[in-house]
Amino acid sequence: MVTIPDPHLAMVRPVTPRTPRGCEECLIEGSPWVHLRLCLTCGHVxxxxxxxxxxxxxxxxxxxxxxxxxxxxxxxxxxxxxxEALV
Structure with missing residues (x-):
């Protein structure tokens, strides 16, 4: 079986986290978070x-x-x- 790479990987860029201290929106809203994810297109946390x-x-x-x-x-x-998959 041949695995085809996810076509969305073409959107991955070198990024700098925009808010390295935490979730961008949660920091503004004062909301709690559990874990953080970094957008590999724009650096959104x-x-x-x-x-x-x-x-x-x-x-x-x-x-x-x-x-x-x-x-x-x-x-x-x-x-x-x-x-909905690891890439």
């Missing part, structure tokens, strides 16, 4: 799906930036929200 506001998923959908990586220390996995 958002909270994960286990967080109350799910800002990383919202950003992926509203800005059409589907690929994130974990922004947690020691983690280096990437996720595509469109395919």
């Amino acid at each position: 958002g909270c994960c799906d286990s967080s109350p506001m799910k800002h990383a998923r919202r950003h992926a959908g509203s800005d059409d930036h589907p690929v994130v990586r974990s922004f947690e220390p020691g983690e280096d996995w990437r996720w595509c929200y469109v395919h």
Whole structure:
């Protein structure tokens, strides 16, 4: 079986986290988060799906930036929200 790479990986760019201290929206709203995700298209830092506001998923959908990586220390996995899969 041949595995075809996720086409959304073409959207991955070298990025700098826009808010390295935490989720961009949660910092503004004063909301808590559980884990952080870094958008690999623009550098948006958002909270994960286990967080109350799910800002990383919202950003992926509203800005059409589907690929994130974990922004947690020691983690280096990437996720595509469109395919709901590790990439």
